[in-house]
Amino acid sequence: MRRVAIKGLLSRPIRSVLTALAIVLGVAMVSGTYILTDTIKKAFDDIFVSSYKNTSAIISGRQVVKSSTSGNATVPESLLARVRQLPDVAAAAGALADVGGNSDTAKLIDRNGKAISKGGAPTFGFGIDTSQPRFNPLHLTAGRWASGPGEVVIDAGTANDNHYGVGQQIQVQAVGPVRRFTITGIAKYGNVSSLGGATIAVFDVPTAQSLLGKQGELDSISLAAKPGVSEQALVREVRPLLPPAAMVQTGAQQAATNSKDIKSFLNILQYVLLAFGAIALFVGSFVIFNTLSITVAQRAREFATLRTLGASRRQVLRSVLLESFLLGLGASLVGLLLGLLLAKGLSAMFKAFSLDLPQSGTVFATRTVIVSLIVGVVITVLASLVPARRATRVPPIAAVREGAQLPPSRLGRSSGTLAISLTVAAVTMLVVGAFVSSLPTGITLLLLAVGCLLLFVGVGLVSSRLVKPLTAVIGLPARRFAGAAGRLAQRNATRNPSRTAASAAALMVGLALVTLVATLGQGLRSSDKKALADQIRADYVVTSQNGFDQFSASASRALPSDPRVGVASAILDDRARAFGHDTRVDGVDPSTITQTFRFQWKQGSDATVKGLGNAGAVVKKTYATDHHLVVGDTFVITTPSGKRLALRVRGITDPPVFDKVDPVLGDIVISRQAFVAGFPRPKILLALLKLNSGATPEATSVLKRALTAFPDAKLQTKNDWVQTRAAGVNKLLNLLYVLLALSVVVSLFGMVNTLVLAVFERTRELGMLRAVGMTRRQVRQMIRQESVTTALIGAALGLPLGIFLAALITGALSDQGLTFALPVPLLVVFTLVAILAGLGAAIFPARRASRLNVLEALQYE
Numbered sequence: 001m002r003r004v005a006i007k008g009l010l011s012r013p014i015r016s017v018l019t020a021l022a023i024v025l026g027v028a029m030v031s032g033t034y035i036l037t038d039t040i041k042k043a044f045d046d047i048f049v050s051s052y053k054n055t056s057a058i059i060s061g062r063q064v065v066k067s068s069t070s071g072n073a074t075v076p077e078s079l080l081a082r083v084r085q086l087p088d089v090a091a092a093a094g095a096l097a098d099v100g101g102n103s104d105t106a107k108l109i110d111r112n113g114k115a116i117s118k119g120g121a122p123t124f125g126f127g128i129d130t131s132q133p134r135f136n137p138l139h140l141t142a143g144r145w146a147s148g149p150g151e152v153v154i155d156a157g158t159a160n161d162n163h164y165g166v167g168q169q170i171q172v173q174a175v176g177p178v179r180r181f182t183i184t185g186i187a188k189y190g191n192v193s194s195l196g197g198a199t200i201a202v203f204d205v206p207t208a209q210s211l212l213g214k215q216g217e218l219d220s221i222s223l224a225a226k227p228g229v230s231e232q233a234l235v236r237e238v239r240p241l242l243p244p245a246a247m248v249q250t251g252a253q254q255a256a257t258n259s260k261d262i263k264s265f266l267n268i269l270q271y272v273l274l275a276f277g278a279i280a281l282f283v284g285s286f287v288i289f290n291t292l293s294i295t296v297a298q299r300a301r302e303f304a305t306l307r308t309l310g311a312s313r314r315q316v317l318r319s320v321l322l323e324s325f326l327l328g329l330g331a332s333l334v335g336l337l338l339g340l341l342l343a344k345g346l347s348a349m350f351k352a353f354s355l356d357l358p359q360s361g362t363v364f365a366t367r368t369v370i371v372s373l374i375v376g377v378v379i380t381v382l383a384s385l386v387p388a389r390r391a392t393r394v395p396p397i398a399a400v401r402e403g404a405q406l407p408p409s410r411l412g413r414s415s416g417t418l419a420i421s422l423t424v425a426a427v428t429m430l431v432v433g434a435f436v437s438s439l440p441t442g443i444t445l446l447l448l449a450v451g452c453l454l455l456f457v458g459v460g461l462v463s464s465r466l467v468k469p470l471t472a473v474i475g476l477p478a479r480r481f482a483g484a485a486g487r488l489a490q491r492n493a494t495r496n497p498s499r500t501a502a503s504a505a506a507l508m509v510g511l512a513l514v515t516l517v518a519t520l521g522q523g524l525r526s527s528d529k530k531a532l533a534d535q536i537r538a539d540y541v542v543t544s545q546n547g548f549d550q551f552s553a554s555a556s557r558a559l560p561s562d563p564r565v566g567v568a569s570a571i572l573d574d575r576a577r578a579f580g581h582d583t584r585v586d587g588v589d590p591s592t593i594t595q596t597f598r599f600q601w602k603q604g605s606d607a608t609v610k611g612l613g614n615a616g617a618v619v620k621k622t623y624a625t626d627h628h629l630v631v632g633d634t635f636v637i638t639t640p641s642g643k644r645l646a647l648r649v650r651g652i653t654d655p656p657v658f659d660k661v662d663p664v665l666g667d668i669v670i671s672r673q674a675f676v677a678g679f680p681r682p683k684i685l686l687a688l689l690k691l692n693s694g695a696t697p698e699a700t701s702v703l704k705r706a707l708t709a710f711p712d713a714k715l716q717t718k719n720d721w722v723q724t725r726a727a728g729v730n731k732l733l734n735l736l737y738v739l740l741a742l743s744v745v746v747s748l749f750g751m752v753n754t755l756v757l758a759v760f761e762r763t764r765e766l767g768m769l770r771a772v773g774m775t776r777r778q779v780r781q782m783i784r785q786e787s788v789t790t791a792l793i794g795a796a797l798g799l800p801l802g803i804f805l806a807a808l809i810t811g812a813l814s815d816q817g818l819t820f821a822l823p824v825p826l827l828v829v830f831t832l833v834a835i836l837a838g839l840g841a842a843i844f845p846a847r848r849a850s851r852l853n854v855l856e857a858l859q860y861e
Contacts, residue, residue: 018753019291020331022284022746027332027376029277029742031339031368036346037270038363041263047189048258051137052251056225057234059083059248066582068575068640069550070680073245074217077209083221088229088237093135094218096127096208105549106201106211107712108154109171109178110162115545115712122198125174127208135222138202142166143185149207152181155200156188172201175213175681176554177709197351213681245642273346276739279513281379282453283506283743286460287750288383290502292324294757296387303391313392320388321381328380329373336372340364349738422458426451430805434812452805456512460505463797467497467504474792478785485778488769489785492758493793500790503754506747507794507837508801511830514740515802516809518830521733522823523810524661528726531656531817533718535664538569538596538688539695540703541721545714547728550683555710559689559703566691569596572675573666573685576637576645579627584666585637587675587682596688597664603631604651612671617647621654623667637668641680645670658817662725687713747794748837755787755845767854776850783846784839791838795831 052058061073080094106125107115117123128136130145138153143166146153152172154164164170164183171178187202209215225234231250238248249257296303303316311319340362433439433447471493478486493500542559544551550573559568572587588597594606601608602621609618619629629635634648647670655663664686676682691699695717707713716724759766766779803822810820 016327018749018756019288020327020334021749022287022753023281023328023331023376023380024335024338025742025746025749026277026281026284026379027335027372028338028342029280030274030375031336031372032342032346033270033273033277033339034368034371035339035343035362035364037266037273038365038368039343039361041266042361042363044259044262044266045255047137048255051189051258052222052255054134054224055222055251055254056229056231057223057238057248057250058254059221059223059238059242059246060219060254062245062247062642064245064638064642065575065577065640068582069683070574070640072219073640073642074214074219074680075221075246076243077216077218079241079243079246080218080221082241083223083238086237086241088226088234089223090226091132091134091224092221093129093132094205094221095129095135096125096205096212096214096219097137106172106174106203106208108158108199108201109173109711113171113708113711115173116158116162116199117546124198124200125172125208125212126200126202127205127212128202129205132222134224138187138189138200141186141188143183146181146184146203146207148204149210150181151184151203151207153185153187153202154183155198156186157197158199159183159186171711172211173552173710173712174211175552177552178711179211273739276742279509279740280742280746281375282456283509283746283750285379285383286502286506286509287746287753288324288380289386290499290506290750291753291757292320292384292387293390293502294499294754296320296391317388317392320391321384324380324384324388325377328377331380332373332376335376336369339368339372349735419458419461422454422461426453426455426458429454430808434808455801455805456505456509459508459797459801460501463505463508463793464497464501466797467500467793468494470793470796471500471789474796475785475789478789482781482785483778484774485782486785489782489789492762492782492786493789499754499758500793503751504790504794504797506750507744507791507834508798510740510743510747511795511798511834512802512805513743514737514830515799515827516805517733517736517740518823518826519803519806519821520809520818521729522821522826523806523819524729525726526821527658527817527819528662528729529722530819531658531662532664532722532725534656535598535600535659536596536688536718536722537598538690538718539566540689540691540700541716541718542687542689542707543685543714543716543721544712547714547721547725549712550685551712552710553682553684555707555713556684556687558706558710559687566689566693567592567595569593569688570672570684571597571665571686571688572672572679572682574640574675574679574682576639576668576679578635578637578668583623583637583668584663585668585670585675585679586666586685587670587672587679588665589672593688596690599653600655602652602654604653608651609669612650612674614671614674614677615646615648616650616671616674618651618653618669619649620659620667621652622660624649624652639678639680643678645674645678647674656817657815661817744833744837748841751787751790751838751841752844754790755783755842756848758786759783759845759849763852766849766852767856770852770854779850780842780846783849784842787842787845788835788838791834791841792831795834799827799830 059075059079061071061075063072077094080092083089084092105123107117107123110116115123126138128138128145130136130147140153141156143153152170154170159165164186166183166185168183169180170183171180173179185202187200189200203211205218209217223234223238225231231252235248235250242248306316306319307313343362429447429451433444433451436444439447471490475486475490475493478489480486482489542555553570553572556568556570569589569592571593574585575582576585577583588609590610590612594609599606599609599618604618612618624630627635629649629652631649631652634646637645637647639645647668655665689703693699700715700717703715707715769779770776807820810818
């Protein structure tokens with residue numbers, strides 16, 4: 001029976017290859033994900049390890065607040081001279097550089113006066129003591145290190161992408177207006193040319209301190225121990241000299257600390273990509289089930305002959321399962337290798353979406369091989385269980401019958417009851433997961449994931465009963481305009497409803513998920529626009545070029561401050577620690593903010609803001625509820641520098657509910673005066689401008705000229721800003737569309753497979769049609785119409801299913817301000833995509849059917 005299984009695969013190479021493709025693509029996604037993320041992790045490990053390979057210990061400021069725009073706390077420069085005098089210190093150097101945390105921003109400006117930035121990638125400003133090269137993590141590729149106030153070294157990636165070389169001029173903006181520097185060298189960090197699209201500007205330490213507003217401060221001090229002194233001994237010796245805001249670690253510990261957050265992000269990325277790989281494999285299981293079901297049905301006489309010759313049911317079952325095992329193993333091996341190419345494709349895709357990440361040598365781990373092979377083989381074997389069991393039910397007498405068919409399966413007889421049960425169970429899980437907020441996050445995600453899978457299976461089972469009515473509607477144009485070929489195509493689609501439904505189900509899953517994403521995206525944009533427009537009173541909004549980063553507080557001085565002309569109100573932004581958690585804190589000008597921003601009060605009024613003073617705070621209703629705050633209560637926040645500020649609640653706001661998703665202001669709002677006093681190096685998140693003349697082309701021109709010294713500042717009218725900010729979700733949606741496209745491609749191969757097998761099955765029938773006068777063109781037209789009908793059935797099932805899931809999620813998130821909005825134009829596009837998928841799937845089968853030899857076809861069995 002093993003030889004029978006192997007010969008069965010080899011005798012049907014086209015069918016085997018087409019069936020395997022569904023698994024190949026899913027396994028390639030799993031393999032490519034592991035290869036990509038493992039490679040990126042290794043690149044970061046190499047970066048951090050090489051950065052500290054010659055460092056015995058490193059002193060740095062503590063991370064008081066995570067993700068603070070001010071970065072970690074600093075250490076006084078005076079500490080450097082003291083540690084150099086320690087008996088076990090061989091060398092020491094101070095630096096302004098912290099790649100593992102939130103390093104200082106020094107933005108390079110291109111020749112067009114725009115800040116060089118790749119989709120929000122960081123812009124690092126380093127101050128390096130080049131007299132101690134052992135501590136320098138960067139390596140020159142050209143030129144020399146900067147050694148004066150007008151010199152800078154830039155990273156190789158930025159130099160290559162923007163065509164800069166040694167000796168050329170480049171502008172840099174940090175705390176103040178733009179300054180011009182001469183490029184004295186090109187460098188790379190560790191073994192990579194660029195830190196994932198980040199720009200790096202390297203100065204000498206005094207220049208960096210002046211440019212970044214850190215006079216007398218350092219981010220870190222690197223130490224090398226004398227021979228015979230251990231790293232731990234040096235750490236113990238240094239620790240008594242440290243101020244409270246500083247810490248000391250060994251080089252290895254510092255490298256591990258820096259890479260920890262990076263690896264957390266990469267783990268999330270890995271899980272997301274693996275989820276899309278799982279979706280592709282789930283769709284592939286539909287394809288395998290359908291293909292093997294058709295193949296088993298076509299081989300009824302073959303299995304009956306084996307039974308007649310003495311094969312037992314168990315042997316027939318093992319034979320079919322062995323075929324699927326070998327098929328899955330071969331497909332998994334190909335998918336595993338294809339993952340190498342897909343990893344490069346994923347990397348290019350992230351780069352196109354401005355999410356470029358550093359890479360070094362490709363990592364092909366043993367875990368990648370094992371997981372990819374197991375997943376591919378297990379999915380294939382599981383999908384073949386039902387068809388394999390059907391093969392065992394072929395009676396031996398069928399061997400002497402022409403046109404023998406499989407007896408109906410028990411699953412087929414009870415599919416209606418099973419479909420209803422699965423659908424009810426799925427909807428119950430989805431409702432519980434979406435609306436029961438008290439469940440743990442892990443349980444909620446599990447319920448939603450399993451609920452979606454069961455819903456797809458349930459709808460797939462019941463869809464066979466919907467094929468005929470759907471075909472009657474969908475096939476109306478074909479019957480009316482395509483003549484006999486169109487009518488035959490519709491009859492072929494309904495000849496075996498289960499087969500058509502199973503083929504359409506694969507496309508149904510892909511289109512349902514795409515529709516879910518599109519509908520949620522439309523709701524997000526609509527809700528966001530309304531919430532933003534309701535809060536902003538200004539005529540203009542000034543942001544950074546990417547709309548989300550902070551920019552220099554000096555830019556506010558270029559905006560009009562004369563009340564007769566208009567009002568400019570800047571919003572300063574950073575993070576602080578309060579009640580054991582990090583939270584966003586904003587500083588506003590009490591005298592102007594209420595003219596440009598609409599506070600929606602639960603307790604208080606606009607007059608409350610004007611009375612904030614040095615210790616007053618306005619908090620949001622949700623924040624007050626979570627921490628049991630009422631007006632008059634006092635609480636303490638800790639700023640990134642370690643300074644503690646005691647604040648008293650003066651008012652409580654109740655902003656639009658969608659503000660939880662895309663907040664304009666943070667949970668805590670204090671006066672600008674208090675913010676500047678407590679937060680190091682304050683920066684602007686938004687500057688709101690309200691002019692007496694309103695937004696006019698003339699005013700826009702004047703304001704843009706006023707901001708020319710701050711190229712990272714971007715001026716927009718209120719409406720343009722609202723549209724741009726709400727459209728920020730589009731990049732995420734486009735990324736999801738690209739990843740979900742893999743499942744649509746898998747379903748496309750499933751349709752190709754079904755049509756090819758149908759052509760094999762109907763070879764004699766096609767020969768008879770040709771014999772009675774059907775032309776090759778009509779044969780091709782018939783196959784295309786059948787394929788398009790199948791694709792449209794998938795769309796007719798998938799689009800409503802996606803809308804239903806979106807409506808369910810929207811209802812669950814309605815308390816967050818999310819509204820339901822139907823993306824009608826996109827639904828039309830998805831329908832056209834289904835038609836194109838049907839036409840594409842029919843190309844090869846239609847061509848083969850039209851080129852059959854009539855005489856040979858009439859003799860085919």
